[in-house]
Amino acid sequence: MPSLEWIEPVIRDAQERAPDAVDVPIVVVRVDQQRLYVWERGQVTDIFDVSTSERGIGFEEGTFKTPLGLHRIAERFGEDAPRGTIFRARGDTGQIADILTEPGARSPRDNITSRILWLDGLEPGINQGGNVDSLRRYIYIHGTDEEGRIGEPASEGCVRMRNDDVIELFPRLPVGTVVTILDGPEVPDLS
Structure with a gap:
C-alpha cells in the first residue's frame, strides 16, 4: 500500500472549499x-x-485532456444497467461491450460502459465556466471496455475505471460527492 501521508491535507482542503x-x-x-482514492469516515477505504x-x-x-481541481458529482447514470452496458450521450444503448482485458488492447471507439458519474467543476476559470467547464466538456468517472489499459493514461479526458470497480463504487457516491483531481502529491496551501 502506498504512503497516504499526503492525503489528509488534500481532504481538509476539499472540505474547506466545499463545506x-x-x-x-x-x-x-x-x-x-x-489511482482513485475513496475517503470515508476519516480514512481511505478504497x-x-x-x-x-x-x-x-x-x-x-476540445483538448481531450483531464482537468485538475475540485469537482462534485452532478449526475449519475446506469444504476441498474448490466455490466458492460454501452452508453451514448448518457443513454443506455442496450448494447453490451466486449471487455478487453489484454494489456494495451484497444476498442474501435471510446466506449463508456456500466456506470457514469458526471463531474461539475467547482473552480471558476479553472474547471468551471467558459471553455474550461468540466460539466460542459462531459468529464465523467466511468467504466471502459479497455480494461487492459487501466493503470496508464488512455482516456479522452475522463477518469476510466474497471467495470466491476465502478459498479461497486457507484452506490456509495451520491450526487454532491466531492472529487478532487491532482497531478501529484502537492499539498494545498491552507494559509
Whole structure:
C-alpha cells in the first residue's frame, strides 16, 4: 500500500472549499499514480487503479485532456444497467461491450460502459465556466471496455475505471460527492 501521508491535507482542503459536502465520501484522483482514492469516515477505504487522459492534463474544451481541481458529482447514470452496458450521450444503448482485458488492447471507439458519474467543476476559470467547464466538456468517472489499459493514461479526458470497480463504487457516491483531481502529491496551501 502506498504512503497516504499526503492525503489528509488534500481532504481538509476539499472540505474547506466545499463545506456543503457533508456526510458524503471524498474522492481523490492522482493522475501521476493513475489511482482513485475513496475517503470515508476519516480514512481511505478504497484505492482503485484508473486511467486518465492519454493527452495529459488540461482544462480547455476540445483538448481531450483531464482537468485538475475540485469537482462534485452532478449526475449519475446506469444504476441498474448490466455490466458492460454501452452508453451514448448518457443513454443506455442496450448494447453490451466486449471487455478487453489484454494489456494495451484497444476498442474501435471510446466506449463508456456500466456506470457514469458526471463531474461539475467547482473552480471558476479553472474547471468551471467558459471553455474550461468540466460539466460542459462531459468529464465523467466511468467504466471502459479497455480494461487492459487501466493503470496508464488512455482516456479522452475522463477518469476510466474497471467495470466491476465502478459498479461497486457507484452506490456509495451520491450526487454532491466531492472529487478532487491532482497531478501529484502537492499539498494545498491552507494559509
